Amino acid sequence: MQKKIFALLGLLGVCFGLTAQTKFTISGTLKDKKSGEALIGATIRVLEFSNVGMTTNEYGFYSLSIPQGTYTFNVSYVGYTSVTEQVILKANVSKDWSLSDDNTLEEVVVRAVKDDENLTKATMGTEVLNVKEIAKIPVLFGEKDLVKAIQLMPGVKSNGEGSNGFSVRGGATDQNLILLDEAPVYNASHLLGFFSTFNSDAIKDATIIKGNSPAQFGGRLSSVLDVKMKEGNNKEYHASGGIGLISSRLTLEGPIQQEKSSFIISGRRTYVDMFAKLSPDFKDTELYFYDLNAKANLQINNKNKLFFSGYLGKDVLGFGKVFGSDWGNSTATIRWNSILSSKLFSNTSLIYSNYDFNISFLTDGEKINNNSNIKDINLGQDFSYYPNPKNTLRFGFSLIHHILTPNRFQSEGIISEQKSRKSLENAIYVNNSYQINDKINVDYGLRLSMYSILGGDTYNVYENNVLSKSILLAEGEIGESYLNLEPRISANYRINQTSSIKLGYARNTQSLHLLSNSTSGNPTDRWIGNSYNIKPEIADQISLGLSKNFVENKYELNVEGYYKLLQNQIDYKDGTDINTAPDIESQLLFGEGRAYGLEVLLKKKTGKLTGWIGYTLSKTERQINGINNDQWYNAKQDRTHDLSVVAIYNLSPKWSFGATFIYNTGNAVTFPTGKYDLNGIPTLQYGTRNDNRMPSTHRLDLSATYEKQKKGRFQSSWSFGLYNAYGQSNPYSIDFKENVDNPGKIEAVQLSLFRWLPSVTYNFKF
Missing domain, CATH: 2.60.40.1120 (Carboxypeptidase-like, regulatory domain)
Incomplete structure (x- = not known):
């Protein structure tokens, strides 16, 4: 080594x-x-x-x-x-x-890059989305949604109808590193997945990297979603916002010190609960979310600048005193940019992140509370060094202190004995982008990561799911540590003026894991870290790609194939419920995984009609000791086909139209094969793990945007949308119930959402 x-x-x-x-x-x-x-x-x-x-x-x-x-x-x-x-x-x-x-330029939909960058860059599996350029893509409830747009890219799969959870190249929901101004976001969805946490009015830029990330990124196996907030206008004050059917938003920005420092504040809230309270049947119902983004920057001098950014978001769901639940993220980032010399740029960051979930319910007159959270404090240092035009070197380190509370019950003054678990996740890295000659570019790097268990709790050790011993770690004591070396390299060879081929390899490790009985990711899911039983997950990915441009770079074709091997993958014993297991680690099983596929992306980048067609053919499997007779089986997120078509037509300076069509194979699921009575209680018997399929999903969404003529500083627009235009009954969930007329027969009942859902939003800026 x-x-x-x-x-x-x-x-x-x-x-x-x-x-x-x-x-x-x-x-x-x-x-x-x-x-x-x-x-x-x-x-x-x-x-x-x-x-x-x-x-x-x-x-x-x-x-x-x-x-x-x-x-x-x-x-x-x-x-x-x-x-x-x-x-x-x-x-x-x-x-x-x-x-x-330049408002006269023809709109470019997918990326804010030069025309032939896909032929010159060594980076693979990377797409950059500009918020302005995805505003006309039709989405649920007419709300601009960054995550929904990303799910229309090949290799990125939605986890279900109405869900903001996503899977990248066969990875699970938790295997995506989601960053907001460098702060990790552990649950990126509102209203059980129908909205994302990202208010597009506050977002400037977003990049999705599908596994072949530079060495400065780490901690997840499948992807990095790097989201940057706007800095605010430092020349004049502006207000903007929108009023929709179920939510509204408002953004304020302006200079703190003219042309040197600025601020931006952006807020959003839904008001479904306000309409619900008009009905006597729902007067005690709470159902809403809100989020607030804020950022300020202060220029100390020409070479030093400070940034302060934060996010606060929360969902609330409740039914009087019987049931109540809230969950949300809060982040804060302090960043110091410094130009140390003409060739050396420094970024120092101190980051706080917290995800918290609370649930309470009344049973037999007794109130029971359940809490789960994860808190991070992160110190990061990144240097960018530019020795010459052929090399860009990045190096630095990150130090992260985790505090995880997987599950804590409280009832009548009694608190469960489960304590918070602490850990350190540290890394150093170096990465270089090197242009060898006019034809060959290479991006290569190395990341050394270490995860250490810290004292303050007792850790059970299981052998074959049987308790063998318990280890008590005192406060301040360091327990088991896991050290991993993560090399990454990708290369681009430009065949001619219109074509190039790419090759890449990357190793990623992950030490935080999300325990979930669902595919899409729910707020009740629990994060846990490595322990004496749980080892870091490891993924080795090889990618091969071809890029081809046509008609003076107006059309772009990118084809990538990948093969990914995974170690230390986690699954559960049959029948496990993570919310009731006294020690969830006793229910865990471990093994290997593999994912492979082909991604095709064809884009039209200029002209009145722009858009793209994305297609993914893929397979994702697991081999876990103790499941399916130790044979390979489909992972929950396995889907064979994914197709997305996005089209935007600019009819005139006032009118533009958008349409998206999606088709995908249903997720792998386990359906019951029979029924038996257990002490007089009807019990379902299930077949081979994930050997069945949810029905396929397909849907057409339409949108239209009318830009009113600008009057002075005031400008406005109307956005109209129709979600699921031909009323397809796509599956949200399938339940199995006894047939009313024949109790011995079990029938499947499909729940579908959102048939012909219209939306209208008024947007303004001044």
Whole structure:
């Protein structure tokens, strides 16, 4: 292992040494001219060189080192007017650029990148979505939803009708790392999955990476969803919002210090409960969610800037005094950006994240409370070093302290003895993006992660699900530690001006696990960490891809195949209920997994009609000792076919129309094969694990947007939508009940939601 580390570091040195010579550096940031927002992924090119250029990082920073001379720089960002300017470089230069939004440009739907980036970048399985560009995609209740848009990408599967949970390349719901301004979000859905936690009015940018993530990301097996909040307009004050049938939202933003510092506050709330209370039958019913996003930035000087961002969201569901439940996320991030030199950029982050679930119910006159939560405090340090135009080096570390309370019951002053469990999850990493020549780009890195169990609780150790011993760890004591080395590499070879092939390998590990009896993910699901029984999950993924552009880059075809092997996968004994098991670890079974598939994405990027067709053919299986006679079986999230078609037509400056069509194979499930009486109680007998299928799902959604003529600073629009346009009865759940006329017969009863669901929303900005 040490030889591999030294070899990688040696390769880094070789890459830098090959281009070492006396050069000068031009560096700075790119911003939106109207709002002062940093532009992520904008392109800076030196026209005198065919292969010299770079893109800005997630903070809008760039750095280029080239020999002394006079050069023509072209700065561009899709949807903005490009800028071309000559710069005399005879010393290090600090230069910021501002680009103007060009409303006359034809809309690009999928990504805010240059036309042929898919042919030049080594990154694989990555899609960048801009919130402005997905606003016309029809969604449930007419609410712009980032997660719903991501689920329309190949390799990303919705976990069910009306659900915001998603599966990536055969991974489970918990195997997705979801970040909001670097803070992990442990439950990214509202109203049991019908909305996501992301208020699109507060979001600037989102990137989904399907397994081949750079080394700075870790802790999950399947994907990274990296979401960035807006920074706020630092030049003038604005208010915007929307009023819909079941929810409304309002955003305020403006400068704190003109052209230097700004703030943004964005809130959203549903009001289904207000309508419900008008009926005497539902006057005691509570059913709503709210969320609040806030962010501020303060410019200390030209080289240092502070950011403060936070999120607070909560769902409430209750029926008088009989039943009550609430759950939600809260996050806070303090970030310090510092330009240490013209070639070295630093980002230091202190992050807090909390997910909390509470439930109470009244039974036999006694109130019972149940609580589960997970809290994180994270210190992260990331450096970006730009030694020359061919290399971009990132390195740093993260230190995370977890406090997990899987389940705590309280009744009449009695609290269950289950304590919170503490742990440390730390990592160091290095990653380099290297342009070998005009045809070959390589992105490679190494991550060293360690998870340590901390004292303060007793850990049971099971052998073959039989208790063998218990280990008491005192406060401050360190128990079992797990160390893992995670190499990642991907390469792009440009065959010609219109084609390229890609190859990648990545190892990811995961030390936090979500215990769930459902596929889609419910608020009652519980997070647990590694223990003496539960070891880190490991995934090794190999990917091979082909990219092809047509008609002057107006059409783009991306095809990727992948094969993923998984270790230390978790499942349950037959009949396990995670909410009633006295010690859930006694019910866990462990084994292996595999997932493989083919993804096809065809996009039309310009013109009045834009959109994409995405298709996934895949297989996901598990082999767990103690299940299905130790033979391979379908994982819950296994689906053979997934098809999505997205089309947006801009008829005129006032009217635009959108349509999406989806089709997918039903999830793997276990249906009963018979019934027997147990002490006079009818009991269902189930067959082979996940050997049956939910019915297939298909649906057509439509939308129309009318942009009213702008009057001064005030602008507004109307959005109309029709969800499930042809009224398909798609399965939400299937229950099995005795036939009323023939009690000896069991019949399946399908529950369907949302037939012909219309929506209308009024949006405004001034």
